[in-house]
Amino acid sequence: MDITLQQVSYAYAKNTPFEKRALFDVDLHIASGSYQAIIGHTGSGKSTILQHLNALLKPTDGSINIGDVEVKADKKNKQLREVRQKVGIVFQFPEHQLFDETVLKDIMFGPMNFGVPEVEAKRRAIELTQLLGLPEEVLEKSPFDLSGGQMRRVAIAGVLAMNPKVLVLDEPTAGLDPRGRKEIMDLFYTLHKEKGLTTVLVTHSMEDAARYADQIAIMHNGKCVLEGTPQEIFAHEERLTEFRLELPQSVRFQKKIEQMIGKKLPTICLTEESLAEELAQLIKKEREE
């Protein structure tokens, strides 16, 4: 399912003294099956864009095409439910949305709202708890008795249980420990690869964007200022600093090494693993010569 934003503008609290423009003429195309990262400084409009992706917010100007549904300011849409089922959003700190008596019921809440039969919803819930590495006994516990990390996983399961075609993630790992962070990000990546889930990741973390995304869009003051593959984006350090962003750690490290040895590596290394690989090859070559 493609999502296309055309000249999208949005203002909060329009026509009040609190009016605040958050987006200015944003164009963005998210291709079906791609992994799109949206990066930007706090207040750059990332989260506002994200809420447009399943029509929680309607643009004050411009239009958005989500699959074959067009969302516009002055258009009443009847198919919004359908859109919301196909585009699952994991909000920042999703554990705040838990409410039901048991974890099982909470995970089943989303799919059942969209008319999935109870048996099927239950099957999905059990499958997802396993997938997310939760012990089976949590299913009958109250979600409020779990640890923070477990609550986060339950909330994520609640979104995944709707079987969305597009998964939108807003800083899904904020506040988790490094290990949990990696586990969850890897899980999203596997889902993206195996199920062909179109994934949109809104994040501060250059490292995550570099490691997982195929396409990156950079937001600054409500505008989409830079777009491209990670290789293209991280080739322009000057532009990034202009938007108060940094290179990912591995690229920064690569630059330092390149300075030290006075040689350039053939590619920009987006992860520590690929950097190690490149360096090993370089050393091997030097030895052979």
Place this chain on the structure above:
Amino acid sequence: MLEKMIFGRYIPGDSFIHRLDARAKLIFVFLFIAIVFIANNWITYGVLVVFTFLIIRMSKIRLYFLINGLKPVVILIIFTFLLHLIFTREGDVIYHWKFITIYEEGLRQGIFISIRFFVLVILTSILTLTTTPISITDALETLLNPLKKWKLPVHELALMMSISLRFIPTLMDETDKIMKAQMARGSDMTTGSLKERMNAIVPLLIPLFVSAFKRAEDLATAMEVRGYKGGEGRTRYRKLEWELRDTITMFSLVVLAGVLVFLRQ
């Protein structure tokens, strides 16, 4: 949706009304509530409306914004208007249709009550729109101070009030966030049948309560950590100062009351 609500919100500004002492504004509103009841005919109600519009002008709040924010109250006003219209049985009959009979007095009463409501709601809204919550509580605390003699926990009351005012916007934001998260999970409060909407309230209220309690606990800890131990011997950073313009404002109220008494029947 919630962003249009104006109850308890403060709009920073520098109008005459903004600069008034919060105590003056509080006393003003309280006395005004009493004075409104002096009016009893078209002229006196007209005077009240003119007076109110004068204050709106002086507060430099856009009328459109004010009216828009008061929409929920307008429904209440219309409701009371209709009640008066239908159930008052005095004066000449001006309209008759099946079992509904409208009397002249009913229409008059309905309009008067609506004006009264309208004027009161506008003035109290202007009080909160032009005064920071902190100064309102400060003012309340100083005004209630004499009651301490009778063991009324004035400081605690003021603190409770300022905390609740402080958390209105926070909880609003939170409601908005949770509502969106549940909407994304297919539970929508804004569409569907009445039953569906009622069902959508539980997934909103429970997380809201949980987080409100958590916030309360965090706040209590934070206050204790910073050595809060009640009002005894506490000094103030902000001082309220009564100035000439506050006296003038009070005087305008006396004039208003005089005019109303003179013009009433």
